[in-house]
Structures are given as C-alpha cells and as structure tokens.
Amino acid sequence: MLKLKRTRWILIGLGILILIGGLVLLTEPSRKEHLSTNNTSQPGGQTEHETSGDNATDVSDTTTEGAQAFAMVSRARQQLIGVTTAVLEPRPLETTVRAVGRVEYNEERIAHVNLRISGWVEDLFIDYTGQLVRKGQPLFTLYSPDLVATQDEYLLALKARNKVKDSPVPEVHKQAEELVEASRDRLHLWTLTDQQIQEIARRGKANTYLTIYSPVTGYVIDKKVFKGMYVQPEARLYSIADLSLVWMNAEVYEFEMPFVKVGQMTGITFTGYPGEQFHGRVSYIYPYLNEEARTIKVRVEIPNPGLRLKPEMYGTVHIKVNRGTRLAVPEAAVLDSGTRQLVFLVRGEGLFEPRTVILGPKIGGYYEVQEGLDTGDKVVTSGNFLIDSESKLMAATNMMGSLGMGGIQMEQAKMGQMDMGGMPMGGAQPEKSKEMAKAPGEKKAGGLTFALSTEPASPRVGENLIRITVKDDAGKPIAHSKVQLTYTMPMPGMMPATVPMKAGKDGAYEATVNLGMGGPWDLTVTVQPAGQSEVKETFSVTVGGGGMSGMQGM
Numbered sequence: 001m002l003k004l005k006r007t008r009w010i011l012i013g014l015g016i017l018i019l020i021g022g023l024v025l026l027t028e029p030s031r032k033e034h035l036s037t038n039n040t041s042q043p044g045g046q047t048e049h050e051t052s053g054d055n056a057t058d059v060s061d062t063t064t065e066g067a068q069a070f071a072m073v074s075r076a077r078q079q080l081i082g083v084t085t086a087v088l089e090p091r092p093l094e095t096t097v098r099a100v101g102r103v104e105y106n107e108e109r110i111a112h113v114n115l116r117i118s119g120w121v122e123d124l125f126i127d128y129t130g131q132l133v134r135k136g137q138p139l140f141t142l143y144s145p146d147l148v149a150t151q152d153e154y155l156l157a158l159k160a161r162n163k164v165k166d167s168p169v170p171e172v173h174k175q176a177e178e179l180v181e182a183s184r185d186r187l188h189l190w191t192l193t194d195q196q197i198q199e200i201a202r203r204g205k206a207n208t209y210l211t212i213y214s215p216v217t218g219y220v221i222d223k224k225v226f227k228g229m230y231v232q233p234e235a236r237l238y239s240i241a242d243l244s245l246v247w248m249n250a251e252v253y254e255f256e257m258p259f260v261k262v263g264q265m266t267g268i269t270f271t272g273y274p275g276e277q278f279h280g281r282v283s284y285i286y287p288y289l290n291e292e293a294r295t296i297k298v299r300v301e302i303p304n305p306g307l308r309l310k311p312e313m314y315g316t317v318h319i320k321v322n323r324g325t326r327l328a329v330p331e332a333a334v335l336d337s338g339t340r341q342l343v344f345l346v347r348g349e350g351l352f353e354p355r356t357v358i359l360g361p362k363i364g365g366y367y368e369v370q371e372g373l374d375t376g377d378k379v380v381t382s383g384n385f386l387i388d389s390e391s392k393l394m395a396a397t398n399m400m401g402s403l404g405m406g407g408i409q410m411e412q413a414k415m416g417q418m419d420m421g422g423m424p425m426g427g428a429q430p431e432k433s434k435e436m437a438k439a440p441g442e443k444k445a446g447g448l449t450f451a452l453s454t455e456p457a458s459p460r461v462g463e464n465l466i467r468i469t470v471k472d473d474a475g476k477p478i479a480h481s482k483v484q485l486t487y488t489m490p491m492p493g494m495m496p497a498t499v500p501m502k503a504g505k506d507g508a509y510e511a512t513v514n515l516g517m518g519g520p521w522d523l524t525v526t527v528q529p530a531g532q533s534e535v536k537e538t539f540s541v542t543v544g545g546g547g548m549s550g551m552q553g554m
Helices: 002-037 075-081 145-163 170-189 194-205 254-259 384-402 411-417 431-438
Strands: 061-063 066-068 084-087 090-104 111-116 117-123 138-143 211-214 218-223 237-243 245-253 264-269 277-290 295-303 314-332 339-346 351-363 364-372 378-382 442-445 450-456 462-472 482-488 497-500 508-515 517-528 535-548
Touching: 066 384, 090 254, 090 295, 090 351, 090 364, 111 218, 117 145, 117 211, 138 145, 138 237, 145 170, 145 194, 170 194, 170 264, 245 277, 245 314, 254 295, 254 351, 264 295, 277 314, 295 378, 314 351, 314 378, 339 384, 339 497, 351 384, 378 384, 442 535, 450 517, 450 535, 462 482, 462 517, 482 508
Parallel strands: none
Antiparallel strands: 061 066, 084 378, 090 245, 090 314, 111 237, 117 138, 138 211, 218 237, 245 295, 264 277, 264 314, 277 295, 314 364, 339 351, 339 378, 351 364, 442 450, 450 462, 462 508, 482 497, 482 517, 517 535
16 A cells, blocks of 8 residues: 555656646746846846846846756765866966968068160160169169250250350359259159269260169069160069068967057077077058958068078967966866856855856966956866756756746655655745744854844745854854854755855854755854854754745755
C-alpha cells in the first residue's frame, strides 16, 4: 500500500513538472516582448527603474536576451567543473600592435622633370633608370628653335638699351629697360637660370643647345627620354626620388586602431636584416578602410641612412601601446553575446551574481573596465559557461513563481518521511509562521543579546535587508566585531549561504540577502567580538509571497 502511494505521488510530481515546462515555453515569446517594452519587474514589486542607481545592485540581470539570476553552485560541483576566480585590481596595461607593411618611395621627395618648351634632345648624360644624380648635375642638352629666337630677342633688347643710354629723353630709357626685362622674364619662364642668362649676355650670342639640370639629389626611378628624341612640354622625362627618408605603409586591423596615434614611435623588423631593428614614426593615418581585409593603412616614416631599405621590401611594424594603470578584467571572465558583456561575481558560499559590464578595448589578455566592476571584486575566470546556464535556470524558476506556479502544493516532497517543516510552496501561511514574520524577537547566548529585524518587516521572496543588534549583559552595544549571517531553508538538499554583515550605528549590523523561495528560513548570526570566541544564535522567519527567486542555497 505504501509503495502504491509513493508511486502515485511520483507520477503526480512528474505531471506537475511537465505542465510547468509547457507553460514556460508557451509564455516565453510574450515575456520577451513585455521585457523589451516595459521596466523589468523585480522581487518585492519594484521595477528596474526604481532599483537602478549608482549604488544599486539588482537581484538579477534581466534583458531581452534572457533572464539572469543569482546562481548557487556547491563547492563540490565547482571543483568538478573547474571553477577558478580572480580578484580585480588596477594593473599596467601594455601591448604591442603588429602590422605587416611595405617600404615605398616618399612622395614628398619625388621630383619630376618636365620642359616648358619643345625641341630635340642632343646629348643625354643620365641615360638609365636607377642612376644616382646630384642636384645641379646636367641631365641632357636640348635644341629648341623657339628658345634660340627668344635668346636673340634678349640680345637685341640689350643692344637697343646700350644705344639709347645717352638719350636725354627719360621715356626712351624706360622703354628700353622694360624691353630687356620682358625678354629676361621669358627666358626665366623657360627654366633658364640667372647664371645662364648672364652667360648669354656675356657671349653676345645665343646658345644653340640648352643644358637641362637635375632639380634634386636622388635616384632615377623613371626615364622616358632618349637621344635624338623630340620632346614636348606635356612629356615627363625623368622621375627622381630621394631615398634618405622612406615611407612604410602598414595595414592595421580596425579593432586595433584605437591604439594607434600620429607621432607614435615604432620599431620595424625585416627578414633581410635578422636580429636588427629599425625605428620610425607614425606620420599619417589614412581616412579610409580596406573593406576586404578590414584594415586601415598607417604611414610610418623611416630614416634610411646608407640606403639599406629598398622600396617594395616587406617588414613588420611594432607599435608599443601603454594605456597606463587601469582596472582590468581577464578576458576569460567575460561572456560576450555580441550585444552585452557579462561576468559572474563571487558572493561567497557558492553564490554567484551575474553582472552586466561596460568594457573598453582589450589589451593583451585583459579588458579595460569602464562600468560595472570595482577594485577588489572577485570574478569567475573558468567554468563561467556552466554557471551561466545555472543562472538562466534559476531565472526560469523565478519566472515560474511569477506565473503563479509557486502556489502549487508540492505534496510529493513529503514522500519518504522527508521533513519539509510544514512548508507550503506559496499560498496561505500558518498562523505560527505569520507570528514569526511579525516579531522574530530577541535571544540571548554567550552573554550577548541578539535582536533581529528585517526590511520589509514581513520578509518577501527576493532581496531583504537583515539587521541584527548585538548588546552585552549591561545593554551596551557591541561594536567592532566580526559578524556573519548564514541563511538556509530547513529542508534536505538546501545548502547554506554566508555573507558578511556591515557595521552600522548602536551595535547594529546589516546585510542584504536574496531569499529565493517562500517558506521558513533559518538565519544564523555568528558574532566574534575582539579578543573573544565567537557566539552563534539562530532565528527563524517565514518568507511570504510564494514563488521562487533564483533558489539560493539549492
């Protein structure tokens, strides 16, 4: 008979669980739509707007991506899944941006040789590409009938000025001088130098061939002129490059661009010079993106003494980035969904809090922390995917309570002589429980008097402020003591959670805890006055409101 009753209760329990799962799946789309258009409801009737603020800490992290709640994972399970943690602290953030680049000509040091007159090339002095030329060195000679005629005009203007130098009429002198100046300006426009013009005046005869000189010192990188060739003004005859300062255009990935600034010093290495490092400076960042490679071109200027660096050589640019000392979180601690970044904070005794954070750029293996975390916070760095799953499961259980599932009497929990302490999973509470919620009262132990109170006065499912006042036999408040609060439900399978209590005024100590299920809870206060042994006392309260919120201690 007993076996039949147990079998019946097991079947009833399985039916209830299947019903709950079906309701969760049916209500999920409408719940997400509600979350995207309204403030998320928090335990105790508060909205997300009401609980937000600089110092507020949400009980759960709920977004349109899915709900997150506090997760409880026993120490044994933590060891099984390999949970590791790290304490956050400011650290020096340094990294190196590496980018492949190619040596190119310095466009600011390239000179092109063009003519302003047409003619025939007579003698060619620089006759191959790659040849070194010095500034002022002859390139070739040119015969131009127009240039010869202009020289003759200049000589005639000089003779005319000499003839009228003794004239008593000032206007004659002025006109003769203007004619000489006009002829000289025309020769200047045709690229003749003052020295060449003076030589024409000294000789008194036009030069049949004009010598063209190099405007800069450098190497011929392009040559389009040959002996006997007829050239015109639009033709580019030579391109001459100064290689004493070259450019390297490096391709930097777009996610690394926040680290690159104009003026940064760089190191450059080349496979042709193993073990040797050259130095340059970032001189320009191009304003467009290579959409195929997702890179941005960065120009680096490199001194090139000895001309060891040749255009078209490939090398690697190393840009050292120093962001200073800043609070940082390990990369392994961050769960990035693409729209939000989440970490899990360790709250002690197997309790983990999901926290949405705002992070800056990644430096090495760390992210800069902008919002959401403080120095001294302990975060999970390994096993956080499984903790994330536990958190979402707790949030789903919390949603069952909000849908009214907490009112279901879990009678199957009574099977096998399981002592549930008469705890109903929602609905009306016994009269005795109501009295406990109203007045937890005072207790004495170890020569100390403990007085417990809660906010709200009747504990609810979700966050509650627990306040304990400790006094000695003479009624004097006990201050400067180490006080901890351990809370759990008196039922098999529930694990206790322990949190420190902060000292307040007049011997009062406070802690905010998340009571995740309606029913009776045991609150054990541990006090250790300075230089004395610790004293413990346990209070029992009943949480009303039904349902569950994250099921801490499960």
